[in-house]
Amino acid sequence: MIDKLQSPLSQMISFNKILEQYDLMAKSDDSYLANKANYILAAQAPYPELRAGFTDVTLLEKHKDVIKIILQDTFSEVLTSNEIKAASLPFDNIVFNSSERFKQILEDAGGKEFLPHMRDLPEHHLYVLTCTVILSTYYGQTIDFKRPFFYDIPDKNGVMRHYRILYNADFMEILPTELSKELTSEDIDELLENFDNLALWQEKIPPQSFIGKGFVISSMFDVTNEHAISEIKSSLIANDKRGSESFMFNLQETFKSFFSISDIRAGFVTYNPKKDQFEKVFGVGMESFILQEKEVEPCTEALCQSSYNKLLNENGYFTISDVDKYFDISGGIMPYKSLKEQGIKSVIFAPIASKGNLLGVLELVSTQRNGLNSVNANKLEDIMPFIVTGVLRSMSEEENRIDAIIQNECTSVHSSVYWKFKEEAKRFITDGLEGRQPSFKEIVFKDVYPLYGQIDIKDSSIARNTAIQRDIMIQLSDINKVLDAAWQNDKLPVYEELMFRIDNYIDEVKEVLNTNIEQAVFNFVQNEIAPVFEHLKNKDTALLGMISSYEASIDMGTKSYYDHRRNYDESVMMINKKLSSVIDKKQKDAQAMFPHYFERYKTDGVEHNMYIGASIVDDQKFDSLYLSNLRLWQLQVMCEMENKHYNLKPELSVPLDVASLMLVYNTSLAIRFRMDEKRFDVDGTYNARYEIIKKRIDKSYIKGTTKRITEPGKMVIVYAQKSDELEYLRYIKFLKSKGYFSGKLEIVELEGLQGVAGLKAIRADIMYSVKDAVDAHQDKMYTYEDLIDELKI
Secondary structure, three states: OOOOOOOOEEEEEOOHHHHHHHHHHOOOOOHHHHHHHHHHHHHHOOOOHHHHOEOOOHHHHHOHHHHHHHOOOOOOOOOOOOOEEEEEOOOOOOEEOOOHHHHHHHHHHOHHHOOOOEOOOOHHHHHHHHHHHHHHHOOOOOOOOOOOEEEEEEOOOOOEEEEEEEEEOOOEEEEEOOOOOOOOHHHHHHHHOOOOOHHHHHHHOOOOOEEEEEOEEEEEEEOHHHHHHHHHHHHHHOOOOOOOHHHHHHHHHHHHHHHOOOOOEEEEEEEEOOOOEEEEOOOOOOOOOOOOOOOEEEHHHHOOHHHHHHHHHOOOOEEEOOHHHHHHHHOOOOOHHHHHHOOOOEEEEEEEEEOOEEEEEEEEEEOOOOOOOOOHHHHHHHOHHHHHHHHHHHHHHHHOHHHHHHHHHHOOOOHHHHHHHHHHHHHHHHHHHOOOOOOOOOOEEEEEEEEEEEEEEOOHHHHHHHHHHHHHHHHHHHHHHHHHHHHHHHOOHHHHHHHHHHHHHHHHHHHOOOHHHHHHHHHHHHHHHHHHHHHHHHHOHHHHHHHHHHHHOEEOOOOEEOHHHHHHHHHHHHHHHHHHHHHHHHHHHHHHHOOOEEEEEEEOEEEEEEEEOHHHOOOOOOOHHHHHHHHHHHHHHHHHHHHHHHHHHHHOOOOOOEEEEEEEOOOOEEEEEEOOOOEEEEOOOOOHHHHHHHHHHHHOEEOOOOOEOOOOOEEEEEEOOHHHHHHHHHHHHHHHHOOOEEEEEEEEEEOOEOOEOOOEEEEEEEOOOOOOHHHHOHHHOOOHHHHHHHHOO
16 A cells, blocks of 8 residues: 555556546547557556556556556657656655666665665655645645755665656646645745744645645656765865864765765875975875875875876876786886785876966775776866865965964954954964864953944835835736726626725735735735736737736846835945945044954944953053044044935935934943854843943933934934033034034933933034035044044143
8 A cells, every 4th residue: 555654645546647648549540649549548448447546556566567558658668778767656755667777776776675765855845845736736826846856876886876856747636635625815825934834734735635646757867976076066165174074984975976986985185385295184084095194295205207297297187097007017116006005906196286286186096996097087077176176275274274263263353353362263273282172262351441333224114115015006006007908808807806906905005014915915916917917918919018018127036016125225225335434444544543343234224333442452551542532533433424325315216314323331341252143242241231222222212202312414422421421512512613513412311211211312413515524524634633632621
């Protein structure tokens, strides 16, 4: 019996669909075709179960001769020794009526004891894949969950071969059972949003709720070489290759498949051009057949003159198809002596070279005489570029080992704190070399002062939703125009019903936009409108122009109208790019004044964090004057960023406003590099108050009002201490003289935030220039000495 795995399909073998084709052929005017069809139908007639369907797989053997007659047109006897082909059940390991070549492949793999299994197809994925077939064939929902299917089958020598499977499902029927359910569009939407929820799929499309009646034709293609190339590429670009126990094992298994040699082994050796010597590659499982147990050896001693010229001067393959033969001919010189001692019979030494410079040698060896030779060495042409790329990458990592450790443990590190990470990386390497378990310790900077600023795009979510609304409404309106024209021509009620639904969607979108309605409209257009338009294009040439015009407006990436959203996205991108360019450029000057930690990131606007203090610097003395200087610098740069936006705004497709905010925190704190998150964060419960304030202040209100503290045209400076207020009032007065502020300002209290109270804010009106912000103030820019003089007042 067919094994009923957890599946929405109850499989039944039937030849009804193909026999229906022969029913038609039997009526053909072509006597040859008619006679053949009648012969096949007559052969089947005594066995009605072959047409009605059966689940008892023993009948496959019982009726194998009749089944062979039925399938003779799909399984050519002329090609049976070449084609890898079988009839089977979809997504199942039951195969029958196999071609002779496929039978031989299975026989070599283990005969009747071997059952081919599809690679990497978890039961969950198999269930959902089967459901998508049902959704497409029975429910009329086109869903693309196509994946390539593979059999991994060893040959008679134990070398793994890989076969891609292509299914022809022309002879399958999907029939509902009493367990099947009617699905609404909402049910289907829910399924599409919950791929990983197997219970939901089983609820909507229960196990055994449909019958899969028929069979599929499985055609297989040997893709062993392509698979091997892909695996070699993946192995070489994987991180930590030399530290992985499986790297060399997997690579050697791949080479076995690539060359169809069961005992092939791979080795590597690097080349040091300064000393003209080969050097061992250190790593788990790494070996060299040139060096044997040595760590280094001069090339002139490891190679003969011929192999030296071939590898180092010509960068060509050096092959030895019979080591014993050339050992005798050469009188036992290297490398034949070393290879013979290792029991090696044939060899390919492949130079790994870039731009004529030898980097190393790939060593492939076998205990089979003539197994490796000058002919099959040329197969390496397909993979050597990947090997060269991998070696170049490894060399770069080796030359920058300190950087690699920091990158691996801590991700990218700002230049101001790099010295601290470098110290820790050196300790990390030392521990490893001395046999201790290396671990990268957390890095903490104590007593640093934070500075935070943001220039946020005002009402960005409203602008984004408005853009989406407009695109959807325009798209639906254009669809309506086509359907109305179709209605005028044919008066089909279905067009009128579609227009009615479109009008409802327009009303819904106009009223409020949410993710559900946006997805519903998208699904409606893709699944119901698109097929109608395809029909109309083929049927009514008068509508072809309208539909072509509509389709030309569809964005290939989003598969929907994208004009207003594109304008919005491009406007946000331009704002972020311009604002980031200002602060990034100015940061170089600020770092020259005194090193400090800086990070900047883009959201709907640009935010930045800075930390300054004695622990940040390695070899400079910190003074509070530098903190004051950085605060004044930050205030000036944010004004310049505002001016940059002011001058950019007329060029924006969507004229978005921005609002600026700075947070003044008068208490020093500690920051710790979080190894799990690969970023700095404040350290300690008390210091967490700073992060809480930072995350909430831009949404806070002026006390006693419903007015947000941030507002376009104003620089908002949030603080808690009176001393901070006096300090920033002094800075604003100074920058007013430089043309950055108008002099109009207000001091307000903030409504209490959750867990935070007593905050106040200065709201100062920014001066704008019709010129570029940086150019506008170029004649008013002040030097570091100017700043110091001002801070001493």
